[in-house]
Amino acid sequence: MFQTAELGIKVSKKEFKLRELALRESLLELQQRLRQEGQFPVIVDFAGVRGAGKGTSTNFLNKWMDNRWIVTHAYSEPTDEERARPTFWRFWRRLPPRGQLGIFLSGRYSRPLLDYVYENIGQDEFRHQLDRINNFEKALADDGALVLKFWMHISQEVQHKRLKALEKDPLRSWRMSSIDWKHYEMYDRFIDAAEQIIAHTNTGHAPWEIVEGEDLHYRSLRVGEELQMMLERHLTKEPIRQKYLADMREQVHQKVIEAQAGEGAGNRAMTILDGLDFSLALDKKDYREQLAACQARLVRLHQSAAARNSSTVLVFEGPDAAGKGGVIRRITEPLDARYFKVFPFAAPTDAELAHHYLWRFWNCIGRAGRMGIFDRSWYGRVLVERVERFAGDDEWRRAFAEINDFEDQLIEHGIVLLKFWLQISKEEQLRRFKEREETPYKRWKLSDEDWRNRERWDDYATAAHEMIQQTSVMKSPWVLVESENKAYARIKVLRTVCDALEHRLENRSQGGGD
Secondary structure: OOHHHOOOOOOOHHHHHHHHHHHHHHHHHHHHHHHHOOOOOEEEEEEEOOOOOHHHHHHHHHHHOOHHHEEEEEOOOOOHHHHOOOOOHHHHOOOOOOOOEEEEEOOOOHHHHHHHHOOOOOHHHHHHHHHHHHHHHHHHHHOOOEEEEEEEEOOHHHHHHHHHHHHHOOOOHHHOOHHHHHHHHOHHHHHHHHHHHHHHHOOOOOOEEEEEOOOHHHHHHHHHHHHHHHHHHHHHHHHHHHHHHHHHHHHHHHHHHHHHHHHOOOOOOOOHHHHOOOOOOOOHHHHHHHHHHHHHHHHHHHHHHHHOOOOEEEEEEOOOOOOHHHHHHHHHOOOOHHHEEEEEOOOOOHHHHOOOOOHHHHOOOOOOOOEEEEEOOHHHHHOHHHHOOOOOHHHHHHHHHHHHHHHHHHHHOOOEEEEEEEEOOHHHHHHHHHHHHHOHHHHHHOOHHHHHHHOOHHHHHHHHHHHHHHHOEOOEOEEEEEOOOHHHHHHHHHHHHHHHHHHHHHHHHOOOOO
16 A cells, blocks of 8 residues: 555755745635635644654645644643543544634544554454544535545655654754654554555545655645645535535425425324323422432432542433423532533534534533533534524434434443433423513513424424434433423433433442443
């Protein structure tokens, strides 16, 4: 695979200067177009052999372009803050916004490569981690991002010369360490792992470019000119793609309307929510007794979880006035506020809209031992954004796989994930709306949007049904909560949370894995 990158190609200093001048002018122009026109980010990754020019190539791009609109990140060993969260948290949170360029060194490929070379993981886990990377890159590319990956290569002989020269250079020898020579001795194993990485992750939406790194001038121009070509192509292609998608989404929407009209009013399909028993209830006395017992139990379990660095994520979805806020208050009332945080989500901000929709939720994943409570969540993509047509048919349909992958990463990290859908009848929602209208201290809860959403009750029920069908998996099933009676709903949620925490703590105490 790497024989084509060991040809000894060189570019003279004179030729380099001439081509550099034209390249720099073109890159600056494209960067301005990206800022003004480009509704997508550019993500550039450098990986490859030690000494093959990853750092100098990064420096050249920052020199040739306006580095005020470039974010550059060189990853090293994860910090304590990063280890306390799922692996991809550190990559999601540093993604550039639309219109800007992000350059990443020793990024998401570094850890799987090293773990495999050092035999810390086997072939199956290596492939699993590469699949995770493919999912990450596909999510970004599907959202419009331009993803470029450069594998910088030099032969073992050239690497030996580079390391020797670096070792003897008094100004640069500080960059050397014993690990560099150790990796040199393991060159063949690194190459074997590299070939597997490239073969497994060289996709149409995130291709690899193998760059011969022996000659400074050649490799720098190769990287810059490839970026120039791909950015120019993407700036031309992406508006056409978006127009096509907009037309397709409108056609799909019209066909859905026609199909619904053909079915006729009153022929709404049954959903899983129709089977809930809204007669379930607790009287005040039972409720008070069970609430006290559940909250006391929750306090003990939450303290134990925090002491053992066991994190929890609770997700609450459901119709307006279904009681999400009341349930959340009963969970948080007895807890130490230092160890939980409630995230209420509404329409995304401008900064959030400038990123992939999952970006704002990844940024809310807390450190080990904390509880994150989401009042509305990433499921907005397949609920309100679907129903209100903020997301196209293609966008919300692929979101099911993206959400499942996201949640799988949380669970794989050891986080206790619980998802609650609180459901009430349409009649009970109307009663609660009117009660809010008539109660001064509750009036703020009711908005014109609530009434507008109510008019689309059936559309939301259909969306919720499909959401549950697609994302209620064995590792993270949806808990459907009959919320007609608030007391019953609160106790059901509290008991479910306590049972899950207790199971996790018992599993850990018995030496069980996450």
